[in-house]
Amino acid sequence: MSEAIQKYSKSAIILHWLTALIILALFGLGWYMAELPQKGPKSTSLDLFDLGIYTMQFVEAISSRTFYFNLHKSLGVTLLLILVVRVYIRIRQGYPAFPASMRDWEIKFSELMHKLLYVLMVAVPLLGAATAVYSKYGIKWFGLPLVAGLDDAGLREIFKESHEIVGWILLVAIALHVAAAIKHKVVDKDEVMDRMLLK
Template sequence: MNTSTSVLHPFKKRPHVISTKSHRYGPPAIVLHWIIAVLIIGMILLGYYMTDIPKGTPGRAFYFNLHKSFGVMAGVLILLRLLWRLTHRAPALPGTMPRWEASTAKWSHRLLYVFMVLQPTVGYLSSSFNKYGVKFFGIPLPQWGWENPYLRDLFGDAHEVIGAILATLIVIHVLAAFKHLLIDRDGIFQRMLR
């Protein structure tokens, strides 16, 4: 049975034949995956770096504002990515992959999405109960709360815990990606490249 259709691929000038059962991620999923990966890893490193700067040190606020601005940018891109993902199927995994591995991949990706959405949201909430609020590269953004040290610290602690969970999930995810690239050599790694 022929499962292929001729369609105009949005990123190619000439008609391109693609399979209706896709084995690849689309360009928007790939581009968003890598921009968000760089942003999140950068945000985690910046987050730990800036919180180590003693209070009262000149320039500390600069790093906090930079973290908040890139954090908001990451949050918006993450929501776009989630929207894209909810409206597009992930490519099928190879039939040769053991069931436990396929379901671990599915659930670890779901967890990554959950914590990716939670982290900027909770960061924004924590900053909304702080007198400084959130500025996006100097532009003040709506405050979701009021000055309240208890709620600021509550969401601040949650931001710290979620950040650590996200970092752990990312380490596992990257190790799994390299297992596919170097040990399994099943083309899974390359699916996120082109």
């Protein structure tokens, strides 16, 4: 850990915002795909999110549920790969010193929250990956087969429930994290938020 640096490095900042974007997309996609019919029609074309903006074409006919599930898994695996790099950078570079105006308990609490966020950010995709592995379908990464499905309904159900519950805990932790960042900017008017901005 280095106490001397004032800001996170460019790579740490870019990976922070990239993971934030992917995690939000994964929540949206997860809720969207869960509502799609299990035995929906298959087609070789699909209007992306029914927005009338972009129509995807496929070689083989697939259902929209299959398409969005595969997209969710592919983005989730990508997130895991990015998190490996992010954790490595965090361990190598540490984090910038907190402003002197922050009290000891505030610093301890935010350090604890950051650790919890890392644990949850890794746990949720791992539980999702376990759900997929114990389903019939396994995991493909943008079409590339990674793991075959083991088709164990009992274990799949356990991991599916855990993926959902720990996902909600992650969402609450993210909401607290965002609220804390806004409080630093608006109420405390200190430089905590600026340390994570590219400028």
